[in-house]
Amino acid sequence: MKRLAKILGVAMVLLGSISLAACESYGDAEEAKPNVYQQVKKSRTIIWGVRNDTRLFGLMSIKQNKLVGFDIDLAKAITKQMLGKDGKAVLFQTTSKTKIPVLKNGNVDALMATVTITPEREKQVTFSKPYFNAGQSLLVKSTSKIKSIKDLNKTGITVLAVKGTTAVANIRKFAPKARVLEFDDYGQCFTALKAGQGQAMSTDNGILAGIAAENKGYNVVGGTFTNEPYGIAVDKGQTEFAHAMNRALSELKKNGTYQRLLNKWFAGIPGFDIKEAAR
Template identity: 35%
Template sequence: MKKHSTRRLLRRAVAMVCAVSATLGVAACGSTSSSDEQKIKIGIKFDQPGLGFKKSGTYEGFDVDVARYIANQLGYTDAQIEFKEAPSKQREAMLQNGDVDMILASYSITDERKKAVDFAGPYFIAGQDLMVRKDETGINGPEDLNGKRLCSVTGSTSAKVVKEKFAKEVQLMEQPGYAECATALLSGIVDAVTTDDIILAGLAAASRGKLRVIGKPFTQEPYGVGIKKDADSKEFATKINDAIEDMIKSGEWERAIEKNTEGTDYKPDSKYNPPTPNEGE
């Protein structure tokens, strides 16, 4: 009887520990709500070398590195991060529907987008630039594009900016993605590609020295961390901004830029970078 009483006492003690653990949200007693199973869902691009790129089931790029750093600072391990593809046209809907917790996908902060979602950051200030073949000497800026063939992505405003402000006689070729533009440039079909400088730097790095970025950005594009617009967004933005600031101060931000543009002469515009992350606070 004494032995059975001891077992009963042990079972009661274990039950009490489990109850307290459940109340505190601590994983215990074989619970399926283990903290290891808690995920943070982050939207990124899957097709932008140097920024957000899916390769053999892994993810790499500057946006990915910043996303991981933020998630780690928020208390998540790398194993608890779930990356989801965030195409440009679906970003607002993904946040509003709760499909992702945040988005880092060359997502420029604009007044129009802020009507639908909130932002933290910026974590980078990109600038529209040009990419040419390594041996190209006749194109040193957008004003040199008259009579030249320029590639950009269908629906992009980048080519429109060039045509309206710099070179009205430029011949425009539109492609579904910047990888296709890079291929057209390598094969000589076009003379230059235009979009944000860090996107071009990633493509140049992937070309293994065959392409280069001019390095004279002529716009500013603040890349932000998109988050859902709700009662908690201000507090969430502050935590994200703190993580970005820590990444910059630690030197990890600069190392991430260098790693993801290796093999190119790309340098972020020092007039704007690294930025001050204060959006959404």
């Protein structure tokens, strides 16, 4: 028994040593992550994760057979600003569910994909400064008497929103007397609004602007009643890369490129406040 106890004791010590060594190796691996900024400068290429299903930001145009939108144009402009006129922006299509994983897996260098800056995401990625001041807003018929979130807090008002989004919780917070009717996607939501199943639809102002842009008779109203800005996301710890993004974005704002792109995609949309988006 004494010999068995001794053998077990030695085994535990060895196991502990192996575990410690593994932890140290993992730590070294974490510290040895490649510097993405140095890599993109060498290759003169940035691989961007972008959306292909969000009108005005990133959408696959059947007519043009390419991705178009504000995020697409801004990603290309930042690439040129950072890497020079020969800099190349490669576009990698992502979805809401895949955008963070493809960044963490190294499939893309950065995300320009309507990524809202949140404390939870900041644990996984490093963000640039906000490039679009998104926030929840309202879409109504142009003849509607609803002008702000305050008008929703009345008995008998029905608001349409997408299941599982922050929009549902925010409506219940800011307009507790309103009834919330939930749908699977924005298409179903807007169809219900047209059919009169609700008096307003609610989600991010930029997404609502995209719907209003292609559907006459509908306006975005009330400004934004939440603050949920979009940022460029890079992998956690790639601070040099994020700082370079910030410098490029700052230069594009100074030379007028940023405002030109904002006007290109959002000017003239009823009820959409370009100044607020740029703030």
